[in-house]
Amino acid sequence: MDMPSPDARVMAKKARVIERLQSVLPTDAVIHDPAETRAYECDALTAYRCPPLCAVLPSNTDEVAAVLRICHEEEVPVVPRGSGTSLAGGALPTADCVILGVARLNAVLETDYPNRIIRVQSGRTNLSVTGAVEEDGFFYAPDPSSQLACAIAGNIAMNSGGAHCLKYGVTTNNLLGVKMVQMDGTIVDLGGAHMDAPGLDLLGLICGSEGQLGVVTEATLRILPKPEGARPVLIAFDDNAVAGACVADIIKAGVLPVAIEFMDRLCIETTEAFAQAGYPDCNALLIVEVEGSDAEIDHQLDLISTIAARHDPVEIRQSRSAEESARIWLGRKSAFGAIGQISDYMCLDGTIPVSALPEVLSRIGELTEQYGLRVGNVFHAGDGNMHPLILYDANKPGDLELCEAMGADILRLCVNVGGCLTGEHGVGIEKRDLMTSQFSTEDLEAQMVVKDVFDPKWLLNPAKVFPLASSQSRRHGG
């Protein structure tokens, strides 16, 4: 994975830039000691690392604007950072950049239950948004598995999803407005406090823009009343492709579960050893969760079980209590951590039409043979959002490159069956150079023109999303 060389002109003025940043922020909010900037050298795509020029931790929108104004004048690149959990390298620094972390912007600014909204500063973690309203019977629906750590800022930048987004939609469907600072320090409000705002849908442009267009400092989010109840059914199969066919049938039947999650044998065995969730001995399993009153839940789970029974399952296990539900979810929720205990891995994120699941799963099996690398499949099957985890050995020369090549083949496969390079993790650096397999030169040019409008000097997160060759003439320092 290539990153541009640091701009020598920026490196030469490091001391002056730090001094200017210290003049607008408290002393402890400017981190420049090399021992401390290492904390920001990577995100959750840990294969790539580079300490930044410095990191800043502003506490409010005005401080963010002051930082950006200085970096704009000095022509220093800025990489916005939430909690650094991006799996796509979205928050990876370059040596000549200022990391702008929003962790100190974590307050709840307003809750309005009659209108079902909450307004928060963008560094607030996803789970603590629900934490702020759950005693009053509400929740914030998008639930990335990283929700304990990841920030709303990162969720907006990546348009993050989660297990329950099959029913409730992803971040963009639950975001009503943002306060954002442009690279030149201008503060703008986009969207509002209700669905759809007058004028161009600029909010839609910002959600999923991966820190390319501005730094989001506040967000107005839709909150929902907590459902009466929810329970999953676990369905075990002998074959990945049959499990994929079962997902397609459930969706085709018009049932709308809140979640349909898939795990293959490698993930099942690894999480069993790690979390002892009591999963059956099988090659693939689905966790399908539905919501409603007890009677509604029973009705939907019976319908799903009837559909599943047609696919010759090894076991169908309907949850009857909160304890049984927690046990069914335990393995799925521990899956990434469990795999991380046995190997280095790269987590992919492609989206495919649900009907293509059987074909794609069996093709991934063939690629496993071809590359000689193991792949664990754990993903949001209901919306076709795949997360193949490619296991590799970071200490074995050539293994990372092999893993990257296999990942590229899997993502191209997703595009070829009518899907897309990213479902919820974003492009970052991980899929940056694969963008040409999905978009023509004209498509990419049109997208870069949008960045030109918001960030004419290309200082915000400049080495991400667009293939380096396509963006070279625009990026500062070439």
Ligand SMILES: Cc1cc2nc3c(=O)[nH]c(=O)nc-3n(C[C@H](O)[C@H](O)[C@H](O)COP(=O)(O)OP(=O)(O)OC[C@H]3O[C@@H](n4cnc5c(N)ncnc54)[C@H](O)[C@@H]3O)c2cc1C
């Ligand atoms: C174990 C694990 C499980 C995960 N599960 C899921 C999942 O289920 N669903 C899912 O969607 N993702 C998942 N992720 C990926 C990740 O958590 C999400 O992409 C998350 O939204 C990133 O949030 P963050 O605050 O950590 O952002 P960061 O990693 O800090 O940054 C992500 C991107 O947002 C930009 N950004 C950050 N702050 C701002 C800002 N204030 N303004 C503008 N741009 C900004 C950054 O420049 C970067 O491009 C998972 C990650 C891990 C490690």
